[in-house]
Amino acid sequence: MKYIDEFRDGELAKNLALSICAEVQPGRNYSFMEFCGGHTHAISRYGLSDLLPPTVRMVHGPGCPVCVLPIGRVDMAINLALDHGVILCTYGDTLRIPASGGLSLMKAKAGVGDKSGDIRMVYSTIDALQIARDNPAREVVFFAIGFETTTPPTAVAIQQADAEGLKNFSVICCHVLTPSAISNILESPEVRQWGTVPLDGFIGPAHVSTVIGSRPYEFFAEEYRKPVVIAGFEPLDVMQAILMLVRQVNEGRAEVENEFARAVSRDGNVKAQDRVAEVFELRREFEWRGLSVVPYSALKIRQRYAAFDAEKRFNIEYRSVPDNKACECGAILRGVKKPQDCKLFGTVCTPENPIGSCMVSSEGACAAHYSYGRYKDMH
Amino acid sequence: MSEVKRGYVRPLDVKHGRVDMTHGSGGRSMVQLISELFAKHLGNEYLGQGNDGAVLPAPTFQGRPGRIVMSTDCHVVSPLFFPGGDIGCLSVHGTVNDVAVMGATPLYLAAGFILEEGFPLADLARIVESMAHAAREAGVPVVTGDTKVVERGKGDGVFITTTGVGVLPDGIELGGSRARPGDAIIISGSLGDHGVAIMSKRENLSFDAPIESDTAALNGLIAAMLATGADLHCLRDPTRGGLAATLNEIAGQSGVGMMLHEKAIPVKQVVAAACEFLGLDPLYVANEGKLIAICASADAERLLATMRAHPLGREAALIGEVIADDHHFVQLTTSFGGRRIVDWLAGDQLPRIC
Numbered sequence: 001m002k003y004i005d006e007f008r009d010g011e012l013a014k015n016l017a018l019s020i021c022a023e024v025q026p027g028r029n030y031s032f033m034e035f036c037g038g039h040t041h042a043i044s045r046y047g048l049s050d051l052l053p054p055t056v057r058m059v060h061g062p063g064c065p066v067c068v069l070p071i072g073r074v075d076m077a078i079n080l081a082l083d084h085g086v087i088l089c090t091y092g093d094t095l096r097i098p099a100s101g102g103l104s105l106m107k108a109k110a111g112v113g114d115k116s117g118d119i120r121m122v123y124s125t126i127d128a129l130q131i132a133r134d135n136p137a138r139e140v141v142f143f144a145i146g147f148e149t150t151t152p153p154t155a156v157a158i159q160q161a162d163a164e165g166l167k168n169f170s171v172i173c174c175h176v177l178t179p180s181a182i183s184n185i186l187e188s189p190e191v192r193q194w195g196t197v198p199l200d201g202f203i204g205p206a207h208v209s210t211v212i213g214s215r216p217y218e219f220f221a222e223e224y225r226k227p228v229v230i231a232g233f234e235p236l237d238v239m240q241a242i243l244m245l246v247r248q249v250n251e252g253r254a255e256v257e258n259e260f261a262r263a264v265s266r267d268g269n270v271k272a273q274d275r276v277a278e279v280f281e282l283r284r285e286f287e288w289r290g291l292s293v294v295p296y297s298a299l300k301i302r303q304r305y306a307a308f309d310a311e312k313r314f315n316i317e318y319r320s321v322p323d324n325k326a327c328e329c330g331a332i333l334r335g336v337k338k339p340q341d342c343k344l345f346g347t348v349c350t351p352e353n354p355i356g357s358c359m360v361s362s363e364g365a366c367a368a369h370y371s372y373g374r375y376k377d378m379h
Numbered sequence: 380m381s382e383v384k385r386g387y388v389r390p391l392d393v394k395h396g397r398v399d400m401t402h403g404s405g406g407r408s409m410v411q412l413i414s415e416l417f418a419k420h421l422g423n424e425y426l427g428q429g430n431d432g433a434v435l436p437a438p439t440f441q442g443r444p445g446r447i448v449m450s451t452d453c454h455v456v457s458p459l460f461f462p463g464g465d466i467g468c469l470s471v472h473g474t475v476n477d478v479a480v481m482g483a484t485p486l487y488l489a490a491g492f493i494l495e496e497g498f499p500l501a502d503l504a505r506i507v508e509s510m511a512h513a514a515r516e517a518g519v520p521v522v523t524g525d526t527k528v529v530e531r532g533k534g535d536g537v538f539i540t541t542t543g544v545g546v547l548p549d550g551i552e553l554g555g556s557r558a559r560p561g562d563a564i565i566i567s568g569s570l571g572d573h574g575v576a577i578m579s580k581r582e583n584l585s586f587d588a589p590i591e592s593d594t595a596a597l598n599g600l601i602a603a604m605l606a607t608g609a610d611l612h613c614l615r616d617p618t619r620g621g622l623a624a625t626l627n628e629i630a631g632q633s634g635v636g637m638m639l640h641e642k643a644i645p646v647k648q649v650v651a652a653a654c655e656f657l658g659l660d661p662l663y664v665a666n667e668g669k670l671i672a673i674c675a676s677a678d679a680e681r682l683l684a685t686m687r688a689h690p691l692g693r694e695a696a697l698i699g700e701v702i703a704d705d706h707h708f709v710q711l712t713t714s715f716g717g718r719r720i721v722d723w724l725a726g727d728q729l730p731r732i733c
Contacts, residue, residue: 001651010642010716017716047717096725235715351725372719375708 007234008046016239017051023246030056032245033335034203035182037064037363038233044368046235056242059197059335060365062181063205065146066093067333067357067364068288071321073174074099076311077143078108080172081117084314087135088119089128090143091150093361095121098354100321105143125157132161132169141310142171149207151175151299152272155279158301158308170310173301176286178208179216180297184288186224190336197335201245203238204230206260213268217256225254232260279305287320289357290333329356332365339366340377346370391415396500403494403528416504417524420511425487425522433522438486438546445549448483450474451542459506459536462576463591464667466539467509472596472667473618474543475517479598480614480670482553482605483545488514490524490541495534506537517596519543551605555632557612562701563679564637565672567600567686568593568694569645570622574664575653590649595668600691609682610675617671621663623721625671626709636704639711639721643698663724673701 024030034040040060043049049058062068074097081088088105095106103112109119118138122128125142132140144154154171161169182202190197204217209230217228227248231241241259248255258264279302286298301309310316323329327349328342339345339358349355351367358366391411401408418426425433438447454470464472471488478485490510494503514521521541572593579588601614613633617625622644630637646654646661654661668691674682679697686692699711709721 001648001655004651004655008714010714013715045719046713046715047719048715050717051715351722367725371722375706375710375718375720378706 004234007232007236009236012236013051013239016236016243020056020239020243020246021053023243023250024053024055025250028055029198030200030246030249031059031198032056032201032203032242033059033061033185033199034238035061035063035178036203036205036208036233037067037361038206039203039231039238040064040365040368041363042233042235042238044372047372048235048238049373051239052242056246059199060332060368061185061202061335062288062290062333063147063178063208064358064361064363064365065150065176066097066361067329068176068181068290069094069097069145069174069357070287070289071099071323072287072319073172074105075321076316076318077141077172078103078105078117079316080141080310080314081105081108081119082112082115084139086118086139086141087131088117088141088143089122089131090119091123091145092121094143094145095119096354096360097357098360125153129157129160129166129169132166136168138168140169142169143174144171145174147176147178147205147208148211148276151276151280152211152269155275158279158305159275161308162305170308170313171301172310173280173299175280175299176288177297177299178205178212179219180294181288181291182217182220184291184294184297185334186220186226188334190334199226199335200249201227201229201254203241203245204228204256206231206233206237206263209260209264209268211269211272214256214258214264214266215268221254221256227254227257229257230260230264232263278302287318289323290330292330324355327356329358329366332358339369342366346374391500393500393504398494398496398498398500398503398528400496400528400530403526409526413526416500416507417526420504420507421490421514421521421524423520423522425520426524433487435487435522438544440484440546440548443548445483445546448478448481448545448547449542450477450481451540452477454539454541455535456577457535458577458580459502461580461592463572464594465506465509466537467506468513469592469594469667470539470541471510471513471517471519472594474541475519475596475598476616476670478543478545479596479601480553480616481545481547482551482601482611482614483547484602485517485519485543485545485598487522487544488519488541490521490539492524492526493534493538494526494528495536496528496531498536503537510539513596517598519596519598553611553614555613555615555629558629558633558635558673558701559612560635560701560703561676562612562673563676563697564626564639564699564701565674565679565683565686566622566645566696566698567597567670567672567692568668569647569650570617570666570669571646571650571654571661571664573667574621575650577665578657579653586653588649588653590647590653593666593668595691597668597670597691600686600689601670603685603689604672604682607678607681607685609678611672611682612675613671613673615671617666617669619665620724621661621665622671623660623662623709624724626721627723629671629673630704630707630709633701634707636702636707637699637709638702639699639709641711641714643696645694645696662721676700
């Protein structure tokens with residue numbers, strides 16, 4: 001497959017692995033966080049950690065939209081579907097996120113007591129708009145989640161609905177911001193004060209960076225002295241990025257480098273950024289699973305488009321719900337713990353019955369390790 | 380003065396008519412639907428007996444009595460018509476294959492139809508014709524059947540259940556619990572064609588992919604494989620859940636592990652591309668005309684040669700081996716030089732978000 005196979009070439013990978021082995025300095029440990037779930041997935045699916053020297057450790061970051069969505073947000077969506085009778089549309093993985101009372105959107109769809117939700121999986125916001133057009137007598141709510149990659153399509157859908165005068169369409173906006181999450185991790189006591197989570201650099205997001213560009217990471221490189229290498233989601237991209245990070249660490253540099261130059265520019269997709277700015281503004285605060293309440297880390301719908309804000313339309317308020325006490329998703333999302341450190345991992349928490357959100361999406365650290373790598377814990 | 384024609388029944392309007400509740404009520408309309416649509420296409424001496432059950436000769440294989448193999452399969456595919464096939468031929472292939480992978484020669488099929496009120500008779504006729512064609516090609520007649528009609532909204536057009544009966548000669552012992560460490564794992568062709576063909580036509584996901592379902596009856600291929608005398612341990616068709624689910628099932632039943640080699644697994648370019656942009660893994664996508672063979676490694680090459688000489692096994696490939704593993708993991712060496720588990724799927728494969 002053109003443009004794909006080139007980035008999955010096993011021979012090139014071996015050469016890169018040899019270079020990484022040759023360049024790591026003896027007696028030195030390297031810890032890099034791959035922020036994005038897409039990278040976590042690539043590392044597990046292609047078995048990349050098998051190719052790295054033992055002194056290079058990859059720490060999984062919080063860049064998995066499903067994983068960082070707190071229970072209370074899913075509860076809002078379930079509530080709209082069950083109690084307000086709306087058609088609730090959302091992206092695939094979101095359906096399986098565990099919510100309060102043992103529910104998930106998938107279970108709410110199947111039915112709770114004598115109620116069942118009309119919950120539909122969509123592939124894009126365009127599908128959600130179409131459902132609204134096809135069902136003028138019903139309220140259609142799009143449960144919008146994701147980082148900067150999925151935000152522009154939501155903005156476009158809201159503007160489109162506005163232009164068409166679509167009265168029965170609204171959005172629960174749960175879009176979150178990558179730079180805020182990175183700051184939060186860098187400011188966390190584990191990284192800053194106690195040093196219990198050694199972090200020598202970041203692999204920067206692929207798809208997110210196509211939208212926001214590489215410029216937002218320059219602050220982290222400068223302010224926190226952490227190298228960032230933006231990388232594509234293919235396995236060779238990840239290997240190359242690791243090599244570039246090792247070199248920066250060895251040379252004492254802390255810069256933003258762009259391995260994914262075939263898709264990411266310094267300024268990103270300005271058109272998309274403009275659309276987002278037209279429709280959304282910063283939320284004062286937003287609760288993340290794992291990172292707790294992070295100021296200015298998410299978006300809400302501007303007053304100009306308030307008619308499309310489901311939170312306002314249905315007058316629903318966010319209520320914070322604590323995670324299962326034994327679930328370590330929070331610590332795993334901050335890089336403090338590994339999936340195997342959680343007592344629930346692989347016992348009561350499995351991809352079939354996820355307790356924590358990291359076990360839901362194939363991008364989640366727990367699901368990726370459970371599905372692809374758990375043989376390593378057993379032999 | 381008009382004259383009442385004796386015994387005249389206005390023929391079924393297959394072109395414009397629709398299934399209505401009378402077609403399931405046990406009256407004349409039902410008899411008419413059966414005779415003018417089902418029997419017309421599927422007719423054979425056994426179906427023609429017209430009794431509550433078909434009387435069949437005792438099954439034999441090459442003149443000798445054998446054991447009976449029986450299997451049943453419900454078909455609820457959406458859309459009903461897809462590139463490369465439809466629910467009709469699929470319902471024949473699925474059950475013929477389930478009987479054949481036991482090593483048996485499929486002999487007869489029974490078919491049950493649940494029709495939804497309002498379903499166009501023209502579509503039903505297309506489905507039944509396709510079924511008849513598939514049954515003829517496979518050499519397995521539909522000898523008995525049943526039809527029910529449910530009210531509009533209580534079905535999805537047509538559901539078809541087929542049951543197959545076959546004869547298994549003595550000496551052939553195939554099964555999911557017979558895989559042994561050292562055995563070779565062979566696949567008869569490319570993975571994921573059926574699943575991707577279906578997905579490409581789902582209403583909210585139409586994309587143009589030049590791909591057809593691989594739906595096919597595998598009894599001919601299997602007969603050729605058995606005739607080689609190769610030491611076969613297990614045959615299975617990787618339908619729902621794809622290769623991954625089927626191998627995990629066998630690994631569990633046999634108490635073994637498996638090691639696959641990603642590079643050796645045939646996947647068509649267009650299937651790989653479709654899976655790539657949907658965020659799916661072709662190892663988990665359904666097939667309807669492929670089989671997995673697990674055999675003694677010494678016989679693998681011979682079996683492969685026979686399979687490749689058959690039109691349905693041209694792309695047959697050796698994709699891995701059975702290994703000893705107390706955890707019964709199915710693992711894969713990636714084309715990248717790493718290793719990973721090929722796990723059971725948790726629910727449906729859902730597209731990734733970012």
